[in-house]
Amino acid sequence: MxxxxxxxxxxxxxxxxxxxxxxxxxxxxxxxxxxxxxxxxxxAQWAVVKVNSTLFAVGRYPVEQQWRLWLLTALLVAASGATWGLIRAHPRPDRTGVLWPRNDRLAVGLLSLIALALPWALDLNLAIAGRWWGLTVLLVFCRWLAGRYGARLSPAGQRLAALVWPVLYLVGMVLISGGLGLVTVSPSEWGGLMLTLLASSFAILLCFPIGVLLALGRRSDLPLLRWGSVLYIEFIRGAPLITLLFLGQNILGFLLPGGLAPERVWRAAWVLTFFAAAYLAEAVRSGLAAVPRGQLEAARSLGLSYPKALQHVVLPQALRVALPAIVGQFISLLQDTTLLSLIGLLELLGTARTVMANPAFLGRNGEVYLTLAVLFWGCCAALGLGSRALERRLDPHAVPSAT
Amino acid sequence: MSQPSSELMIEARAVEKWYPNGFQALRGASLTVRRGEVVVIMGPSGSGKSTFIRTFNALEDFQKGSITVDGIVLSNDLRNIDAVRREVGMVFQQFNLFPHLSVLDNLTLAPVLVRKRPKAEVEQQAWALLERVGIAEQAGKYPGQLSGGQQQRVAIARALCMEPRILLFDEPTSSLDPEMVREVLEVMQNLAAEDITMVVVTHEVKFARHVAHRVVLMADGEVVEEAEPELFFTNPSHQRTRRFLDQIL
Missing domain, CATH: 1.20.5 (Single alpha-helices involved in coiled-coils or other helix-helix interfaces)
Structure with missing residues (x-):
């Protein structure tokens, strides 16, 4: 048979x-x-998505300033490709640098296919479709370039290369909001997928250090620090996010130093950050509990100070254990940004509701919600894949690969 | 075997320690160790011997008495504690290697971070130490890929890489399979022949007999007997020591 x-x-x-x-x-x-x-x-009548694709992507961002977003996307794509290539070029001593399960040529092929098909499916005009294809080529080219020549980078150069990301984040902030000679675009004009990604990446980046500090505080010997952390974590975890979002709109202006949260968007982003930090702290705490006491003792007996022992011995192990829970937290944070539509912000869901309110697209809810679901799924799948690749790379018990 | 000098490396006087729950682990334990000396501490479980040597590098605090290590008085002053820990290496029963670092990185981490020595130089020294404990070919592996005996030898090399003046061993062979005990004891015996000061908590009678300058019996948080090995095992002066030896020999 x-x-x-x-x-x-x-x-x-x-x-x-x-x-x-x-x-x-x-x-x-x-x-x-x-x-x-x-x-x-x-x-289904997909005109509602085709006509409004720009709206879904960036909201009411002024058309004549949209080149800044294209530039930012190009920079992000180049940095992603280069990072991907560098990781391939610097495999850990005992395994390969492959990110995608088995073979990441498959990933490149899949991405290219999506990039080719999407402009066609959305009926984009040739200028915009051309930009998408250009971005895809840029990604593959940077990956190839960094993979080919990345191995020659010195250790100091590698550390510098990692700094590209925080720098890029700041550059992105300037490109989006303006300043430094660029026309200011007020946050009330941000929207769509851009606002969703902006709010969630802001919260993800900031809640991480806050969450780690809270987790350490909760295990501290100093009673004030410990009880402060416990109080904060339990208060935040006991309140629904939507309540906190409304609360934040009303009181955050008084709590944070002037200028840090002048806009509704920023206030909401800070609330998301503080909210996620409490949950993240619990995930990190479970990771810390999984590291045997002997690890800290061994590090201390070698003369490492407590912060150094945490940084080089305890936290790397704790965070690896907590990684799946942490990424799970990031994924729900990404989805929680939909609540911003309830306080009047036009992120993906908010944009979708304005589109559906347009009489021209009456009754096209199914198409819109399906698009939203696929977009969110794509973002979460990317996070999940990245986390699994990182987990494999960090796992000290992984079977060494033959190649 | 090298002969110890008269310089005092560890001087512990009437050390008492209580745990917060009221249990008293040390009841006035005293011990002096001279430079280059190898002292073995034996005793029934729960006698406080591990707790005692862990006070020497401030992994445990104590409430009464005084401890001076290499001229540094142990107090609650954190700078003193860091200074002592740089001079005192420790080998644990559970090895406590860092599982997320390769064997070589386990050795180089502390010298680079604490002593601020250049990485290349430390790596050379680490290779030499791994050679000496017989596992240079495993340098690129991770601790989880090694046997227990190999891990403990790496742990000894890791402690040595900080160039400590004193090495503390807390039951270094107790969690090893029997066939791996010898390889670890051999490494320790070779070390004993050098200038380094060693305090070893162990149940290995043969090691105590042939390698130690002095054997100490602890019971109920006190040092009961202190004698040269021959005398300790053949003609101890205390009833408590005889009872203990009857049980283990």
Whole structure:
């Protein structure tokens, strides 16, 4: 018998009960898939997404300033490609630098396919489609370049290369909001996917150090620090995010030093940060608890100071253990940004609601929500994939690879 | 075997320690160790011997008495504690290697961070030390890939890489499989022949007999008996020591 058939038989039809269950499941899945496909291909009217694609991407960002966002995207794409290539060029001594499970040429192929097909599916005009294709080429080129010549980079150069990301973040802030000679674009004009990613990346970046400090504070010997951390964490975890968001709009202006949260967008971003930090602290705490006491003792007995022992011995191990929980936190943070629409911000969901309120697109809710779901899924899948690659890279017990 | 000098490396006087729950682990334990000396501490479990040597590098605090290590008085002053820990190396029962670092990085971490020595120079020294404990070929591996005996030898090399004047061993062979005990004891025996001062908590009678300058018996948080090995094992002066030896020999 054909090996494929034999395998199918062993896995799906081994016993009568198995066979019955398999048949029921197969028919259910097929029915659902056929129904979905029929709706997507024949009934759905995708004009609502095609016409509003810019709105979904960046909201009401002034058209004549949108070149700044394209520039930022290009910089991000170049940095991503270079990072990808560098990681490939500097595998850990005992394993390869592959990011994607098995083979990341597959990832490159998939990305290129999406980049090729998307402008076509969205009916974008040639100028914009051309930019997408250019970005894809840029990504693949930077990955190739860094992969080819990255191995020659000195250790000091590698440390400098890592600094590109924080610098890029600041550059991105300037490009988006203006200043330093660029026309100011007020946060009330930001929107769409850009606002979603901006708010969530701001919160992810800032909640991480705050969360780690809170987790350390909760395990501290100093009672004031310990009880302060416990109080903060338990208060935040006991309140619904939407309450905190409304609260933040009203009182954050008094709590933070003047100028840090002048705008509704910034206030919301800070609330997201403080909210996520409390949950992150608990994830980090579970990681800290998993590191045996002997690790700190060994580091201290070698003469490392407490901060150095934390930095080089305890935290690397604790964060590796906590990594899946931390990324899970980031993923729910990304999804929690939809609540910003309830305080009147036009992030993805807010934008979607304004589009659906337009009489021209009455009744096109299904198409809009499906698009939203796919966009969010894409962002979360990217986070999840990145976290799994990082986990494998950091795992000291991983089987050394032969290549 | 090198002969100890008269210079005092560790001087512990009437050390008492209570845990917060009221249990008293040390009840006036005293010990002096001279430079180059190898002292073995034996005793039944729960006698406070591990706690005692852990006070020598301030991994445990104490409430009464005084401890002077290499001329530094141990107090609550943090600078003193850091200074002492640079001079005192410790080898643990559970090895406590850093699992996220390669064997070589386990050795070089502290000298580079604490002594601020150039990495290349420390790496050379680390290679030499790994050679000496017989595992240079494992330098690129991670601790999880080594056997228990190999891990403990790496731990000894890691402590040596800080060039300590005193090495403390806290039951270094107790969690090893029997066939790996010898390789670790051999490394320790070779060390004993050098200038380094060693305080070893162990149940290995043969090691105590042949390598130690002095053997100490602890019971109930006190030092009960202190004698040269031959005398300790053949003609101890205390009843408590005889009872202990009857149980282990």
């Amino acid at each position: 054909n090996p494929l058939l034999r395998r199918l038989r062993a896995e799906l039809f081994a016993t009568r009960a198995d066979a019955a269950l398999s048949l029921v499941l197969i028919s259910l899945i097929s029915l659902a898939a056929i129904g979905c496909l029929r709706w997507v291909l024949t009934q």
